[in-house]
Amino acid sequence: MYSQKSKILIVDDTKENIQIVKKVLEIEGYETRTVLDGISALRVVKEEVFDLILLDINMPDMSGISVCRYLKVDPQTASIPVIFLTADDDRETLKKAYDVGGSDYIKKPFYREELIARVSTCINLRNYEKNLEETILQRTREIEETQVALMYALGGIAEGHSKETTAHVQRVSLFTYLLAKLTGMDEDQALLLKDAAALHDIGKLAISSHIVHKKGPLTKSEFKAMKEHASLGAEMLQSSQLPLFKVAKIVAHEHHEKYDGTGYPQGLKGEDIHIYGRIVALADVFDALAFKRSYKEEWTMNEALAYMKDMRGKHFDPVLIDLFFEHIDAFLKIYNVHMQKIVFDQKYSKKKRSVIMDWLLKRF
Helix, strand or coil: CCCCCCEEEEECCCHHHHHHHHHHHHHCCCEEEEECCHHHHHHHHHHCCCCEEEEECCCCCCCHHHHHHHHHHCCCCCCCCEEEEECCCCHHHHHHHHHCCCCEEEECCCCHHHHHHHHHHHHHHHHHHHHHHHHHHHHHHHHHHHHHHHHHHHHHHHHCCCHHHHHHHHHHHHHHHHHHHHCCCCHHHHHHHHHHHHHCCHHHHHCCHHHHCCCCCCCHHHHHHHCCHHHHHHHHHCCCCCHHHHHHHHHHHHCCCCCCCCCCCCCCCHHHCCHHHHHHHHHHHHHHHHCCECCECCCCHHHHHHHHHHCECCCECHHHHHHHHHCHHHHHHHHHHHHHHHHHHHHCCHHHHHHHHHHHHHHC
16 A cells, blocks of 8 residues: 655745645645745656645746646646645636646635645545556556466467477577567567567467477478468457557467568568567577477577578578677577576486475575
8 A cells, every 4th residue: 555655845935825834734744845936846846756736826927827737738747636725716716726637725814624634635535546556557567467477378388288399489589589679679569579479379279289299390281281370370369459469469470471572371571571570580490490399309509500691581681680690699698598408307307306496596
């Protein structure tokens, strides 16, 4: 729950009025800040956080009505409640005060009890709104985390239910994120693409398990059926309007397109292929070459990199493959960490791995 000490900004051009209000509020336990004019108020709210503003209407240079209007059009200050302090209670003035976003008004001279009651009510409402905002943000984060976990789980299932293929999904996501950041993509978009990449092969859920799990090369007819997974994956994801799934739809549909137009399912060429598809295509192929899959042994790193370089402008976007090789050490770092994990898993039994991990956790 929100429990921070409430801070109130008092804006009035009369020092005596400010001192009276300030004294009453501080006795009640509120923290206060005071300014004598509207321009100073607009500057201060940019520098400090307030839970409430007590604002005189009749001030020289800039009226309280004008100050409030500025506050309410600025996203940074729009949610701060404003109580007007005024000696003028004519209907037109009060209408303007509410029209520009005022929450309440107190007529001067005021009773101490009235000031405390109005301020308390406004602060309580503000705290309730903050609690609600925090709850909504927390629930939103939980939903997003659940979506991401579901995507990785589905991605692993689509790849063939094995530990090996689940690791492939995780590595492709890491390679995707790294390459996305190297293109200049902002953090939020890169993270979105990273998680969406987990579903690049979701369409395999609609392909015969005999084909998906086959050891060794596919026949011509089997490969034709396998190629359908790109379109099928896009169809599976097309009904969702969630940003994560909208990106995943693009990835699923276009990660087998090739820069020279010889890919599938649409035969897109060059930048007609979405940047998401071009990035995941590179990440997917690199991982498939560098690590063992059910249908092939891993290539040596020299063999994999030679193939990747040869596919510049053919399979891969030239700009992306150049970035890949300019920062190859960062990609190899991910490769080495996961290759070491594979060696570790193969060398030790599950029980021994558990003992070693317990020892490492206690030591470090």
